[in-house]
Amino acid sequence: MAGVGHARSLEAKRILLIVGGGIAVYKSLELVRRLRERGTVVRVVMTAAAKEFVTPLAFVSLANEKVYDDLFSATDEQEMGHIELSREADLIVVAPATAHLLARAARGLCDDLATTLLLATDKRVLYAPAMNVRMWLHPATQRNVATLHGDGAWFVGPNIGDMACGEYGPGRMSEPLEIAEAIETALMQGARLPPPDGLMPQGGALKGRHVVVTSGPTHEPIDPVRYIANRSSGRQGHAIAAAAARAGARVTLISGPVALFDPPGCEVVHIESARDMMTAVEAALPADIFIAAAAVADWRAAPAAEKIKKDQSGAPALSLIENPDILASVSRGSKRPRLVVGFAAETTDLIRHAQEKLVRKGCDLIVANDVSEGAGVFGGATNEAHLVSPAGVEDWPRLRKEDVAARLIARLAEMIGDERAP
Numbered sequence: 294m295a296g297v298g299h300a301r302s303l304e305a306k307r308i309l310l311i312v313g314g315g316i317a318v319y320k321s322l323e324l325v326r327r328l329r330e331r332g333t334v335v336r337v338v339m340t341a342a343a344k345e346f347v348t349p350l351a352f353v354s355l356a357n358e359k360v361y362d363d364l365f366s367a368t369d370e371q372e373m374g375h376i377e378l379s380r381e382a383d384l385i386v387v388a389p390a391t392a393h394l395l396a397r398a399a400r401g402l403c404d405d406l407a408t409t410l411l412l413a414t415d416k417r418v419l420y421a422p423a424m425n426v427r428m429w430l431h432p433a434t435q436r437n438v439a440t441l442h443g444d445g446a447w448f449v450g451p452n453i454g455d456m457a458c459g460e461y462g463p464g465r466m467s468e469p470l471e472i473a474e475a476i477e478t479a480l481m482q483g484a485r486l487p488p489p490d491g492l493m494p495q496g497g498a499l500k501g502r503h504v505v506v507t508s509g510p511t512h513e514p515i516d517p518v519r520y521i522a523n524r525s526s527g528r529q530g531h532a533i534a535a536a537a538a539r540a541g542a543r544v545t546l547i548s549g550p551v552a553l554f555d556p557p558g559c560e561v562v563h564i565e566s567a568r569d570m571m572t573a574v575e576a577a578l579p580a581d582i583f584i585a586a587a588a589v590a591d592w593r594a595a596p597a598a599e600k601i602k603k604d605q606s607g608a609p610a611l612s613l614i615e616n617p618d619i620l621a622s623v624s625r626g627s628k629r630p631r632l633v634v635g636f637a638a639e640t641t642d643l644i645r646h647a648q649e650k651l652v653r654k655g656c657d658l659i660v661a662n663d664v665s666e667g668a669g670v671f672g673g674a675t676n677e678a679h680l681v682s683p684a685g686v687e688d689w690p691r692l693r694k695e696d697v698a699a700r701l702i703a704r705l706a707e708m709i710g711d712e713r714a715p
């Protein structure tokens with residue numbers, strides 16, 4: 294996960310901070326301060342062990358909110374029940390996430406308020422682990438982390454460095470600003486968990502299928518320090534990969550450089566340039582469905598081996614070379630998936646360009662969206678998609694990108710299920 298600044302995105306958000314009993318608890322006090330500076334409402338829950346390190350009063354003073362620590366408190370339960378405490382948050386953050394908390398959460402134990410909230414939540418949980426290097430590297434902890442990751446949890450850190458116990462290695466909790474940045478990323482990506490399988494309308498619709506999705510921008514190097522990029526955030530592509538995984542598919546997500554967490558349940562290949570993406574897509578085939586949601590650079594520069602110096606001879610001229618056309622080559626290649634879906638981001642004549650692209654690239658469906666100024670697609674939370682196929686054009690209302698993804702996957706499942714044209 295790479296980081297970007299979205300200073301305003303934490304304003305008025307509600308974070309439930311679960312504090313475990315580790316020496317790094319002093320950094321969580323700083324985290325509360327940093328979040329409050331950004332206008333975030335922070336409710337703090339402390340484990341019994343956490344209270345051995347700092348008193349609830351320290352968190353009350355910084356958060357300016359009541360601190361919760363007792364599952365069986367009649368007054369707390371009457372004021373704000375434990376389920377409500379967990380549900381009203383936009384995101385749950387566990388910092389420090391002790392080895393013991395990770396173990397209990399991975400097993401689904403709920404023997405105190407902290408772990409009960411972790412089990413009752415409908416939001417993803419961001420863990421900031423903090424522990425001795427041996428504890429972190431212990432196979433039991435690594436198993437617990439893998440289990441939680443598989444369940445959709447996100448992790449920030451731990452960092453490598455000197456530890457309070459005098460040892461050196463991975464286990465230091467991330468710094469408060471790193472955690473604040475990870476919280477911004479998590480909130481931008483949407484922290485609400487999908488309904489459990491039993492409640493999923495399309496659960497299993499793509500079971501046994503392999504879906505390859507590309508997402509995000511590509512970076513085309515100019516020299517060792519500079520590159521050509523575009524404004525794609527990867528939110529739509531990542532949401533599509535997550536929706537395909539929820540529908541039971543085996544998903545390979547090939548992602549350019551984005552500030553997003555890897556979606557749960559997907560095999561993620563991280564690449565930089567269009568040519569890397571082409572290689573990764575070829576390696577991922579065969580597949581049943583290919584969805585090209587990435588904003589692949591059309592051109593690249595012939596990169597200089599050394600940093601281009603600013604000198605008296607003026608600005609350098611960049612001569613550009615055409616990049617491989619990933620969508621067309623998959624669509625016309627010998628390993629063509631049964632369904633090939635392209636995206637068209639246009640600023641003018643959206644539908645006409647999308648229809649031309651459908652024919653030119655030989656794909657089954659184009660998801661067209663208007664990226665002219667003010668349409669707010671790049672980096673935004675919503676998308677107004679138009680589905681262009683040989684059968685015609687279907688206009689979808691403005692929807693959250695997660696909802697566009699769910700609809701698209703439901704449509705593709707239908708199409709591949711009965712092999713009809715859309």
Ligand SMILES: Cc1cc2nc3c(=O)[nH]c(=O)nc-3n(C[C@H](O)[C@H](O)[C@H](O)COP(=O)(O)O)c2cc1C
Pocket residue numbers: 312313314315316317340341342343389390391392393394423424425428
């Ligand atoms: C001085 C001291 C420092 C500790 N630091 C950590 C730590 O950084 N990480 C950790 O996982 N456990 C640490 N522990 C052990 C936990 O406090 C212990 O496992 C406790 O049961 C955790 O409970 P909790 O997960 O409910 O907060 C420490 C214990 C002591 C005495």
